[in-house]
Amino acid sequence: AQSVAQPEDQVNVAEGNPLTVKCTYSVSGNPYLFWYVQYPNRGLQFLLKYITGDNLVKGSYGFEAEFNKSQTSFHLKKPSALVSDSALYFCAVRGESNYQLIWGAGTKLIIKP
Amino acid sequence: GAVVSQHPSWVICKSGTSVKIECRSLDFQATTMFWYRQFPKQSLMLMATSNEGSKATYEQGVEKDKFLINHASLTLSTLTVTSAHPEDSSFYICSARPSGGHEQYFGPGTRLTVT
Numbered sequence: 001a002q003s004v005a006q007p008e009d010q011v012n013v014a015e016g017n018p019l020t021v022k023c024t025y026s027v028s029g030n031p032y033l034f035w036y037v038q039y040p041n042r043g044l045q046f047l048l049k050y051i052t053g054d055n056l057v058k059g060s061y062g063f064e065a066e067f068n069k070s071q072t073s074f075h076l077k078k079p080s081a082l083v084s085d086s087a088l089y090f091c092a093v094r095g096e097s098n099y100q101l102i103w104g105a106g107t108k109l110i111i112k113p
Numbered sequence: 114g115a116v117v118s119q120h121p122s123w124v125i126c127k128s129g130t131s132v133k134i135e136c137r138s139l140d141f142q143a144t145t146m147f148w149y150r151q152f153p154k155q156s157l158m159l160m161a162t163s164n165e166g167s168k169a170t171y172e173q174g175v176e177k178d179k180f181l182i183n184h185a186s187l188t189l190s191t192l193t194v195t196s197a198h199p200e201d202s203s204f205y206i207c208s209a210r211p212s213g214g215h216e217q218y219f220g221p222g223t224r225l226t227v228t
Contacts, residue, residue: 036219044206049216100147100159101217
């Protein structure tokens with residue numbers, strides 16, 4: 001069965017420092033991987049996806065994610081964090097049926113000035 | 114592009130009444146729409162998947178007679194919570210998958226409070 005793990009409930013980063021939000025997955029077959037962000041009192045926003053091709057995927061708001069097949073990981077990264085990046089981040093993998101997404105538990109990212 | 118709207122954004126209703134929530138894809142056609150519940154500080158719980166013109170597929174434990182889903186067009190899906198009870202109070206979120214796409218685009222959510 002497909003599954004996604006986000007091992008960190010919360011990540012704290014100082015503004016201007018690089019940030020990483022971790023995600024590992026388990027799938028049968030080729031993975032279709034996604035990152036979404038949820039700002040307080042707002043809906044989920046699509047950040048980026050990996051379907052095929054280059055292992056480094058660039059997305060919205062300066063975020064990128066690196067697909068690592070051997071480590072079954074898809075960590076979200078940003079070179080220089082902004083206070084406005086503070087939000088809840090979800091990793092997801094496409095399920096086996098009907099384009100459903102299997103969701104990680106979410107990681108709260110806090111960027112301190 | 115890829116905007117999904119939900120209406121209403123919040124609703125308060127009395128126990129025993131029904132509430133309809135609309136989900137619209139504004140600038141794309143959505144072959145598949147999804148309905149989720151999100152509990153405070155928790156991840157999304159998929160309730161059902163609907164394909165345009167066919168019956169919704171409900172996840173285990175979700176009562177299909179209580180949560181009626183209609184996906185009558187490629188841009189509109191509705192969720193009706195029938196005979197609502199206080200335990201149905203939650204944040205309901207819809208998403209839409211563009212035809213030919215893999216990602217989902219989410220509506221802003223509807224906060225339902227049943228008194």
